[in-house]
Amino acid sequence: MQRKPIKRQTRISVIIVTRNRHRQLIDCLQTLHSSTSKYFDLIVIDQSDKTEETEDLQSQLAQFPSAVYVKSGQRGKSKGLNIAIQSSRAPILAFTDDDCLVDKHWLSSLSEVFYEHPDVVGVFGRTLPFKPAFHMGRVCPAFFDKSGSHNIVDPQKDLGYIGYGNNMAFRKSVFKSLGAFRWWLGPGSIGSNGEDVELAIRCLIHNQALRYESRALVYHNRWITPLEYRIQDLSYVCGEAACYGYYALLGYEFAKYLYIYTFRLEIKHIILLVRHLRVRVLREVASLFFWFCVKLFARLRGTLVAIYGVTVDTKNTFFVEA
Incomplete structure (x- = not known):
């Protein structure tokens, strides 16, 4: 199957699903606005049942002329992601979470990976805890700290290089050929989690190559107690x-x-x-x-x-x- 060549700085749709975390989302959007790459559009799916900070969020979204904001009555991250995928127009879809802060080179790094590896359909990046010294006694979940890069071709041998859904990107063609996220997996669903690794495994069993790249960097700014x-x-x-x-x-x-x-x-x-x-x-x-x-x-x-x-x-x- 031949794919259209990806330009070194191709357009990317950044997709974020949020629920009752507008303040964290605003912090995330501020880091996106500081990105060195401007070849992206933003899609936010808001599943919140609270409206306290909606005005602040709308003000922040105004900084992104091509932003798509969808207020959704659906629940579940995977359902929100599927709504966003339908609204996307870019050939590359990048995913992060509302409690993450993206590195200014995150988008350009993702573009470069797809440009350098035309056979790769999906990329997982490095997710680090944000300022751990300021959160002593607390734990940052869902961080993925591996250096370097690695080709992911075997769902068993390479499982340790499949990162998290808060830092990944896929060609949109993947969803057209293999289907969308499993709505019964992921936060807010009956499966609670696993929508990211399931998509990765689905790609691999259909002989679609993935890659891990530590230069695609995101910081997770969520801190919880050990309990x-x-x-x-x-x-x-x-x-x-x-x-x-x-x-x-x-x-x-x-x-x-x-x-x-x-x-x-x-x-x-x-x-x-x-x-x-x-x-x-x-x-x-x-x-x-x-x-x-x-x-x-x-x-x-x-x-x-x-x-x-x-x-x-x-x-x-x-x-x-x-």
């Missing part, structure tokens, strides 16, 4: 089980391996923790066992979501309305 992170981790476990379980049920051996492997890791982790407790305090053991059981429940939920996923038609899911 909140444990709760957040449950959504990752659920999404992971839903994604791997979905492809395992479709008969893919790598997915069966990943589904079982991640489960074994959790069991080994709990065993090691118990063994290395210097003082086997009953409360600590009980706490570890409690969170292990909660994770098992999250994994079970993800498995049920996977079963549901294989029963619904998810091919070319451009069906959502704003």
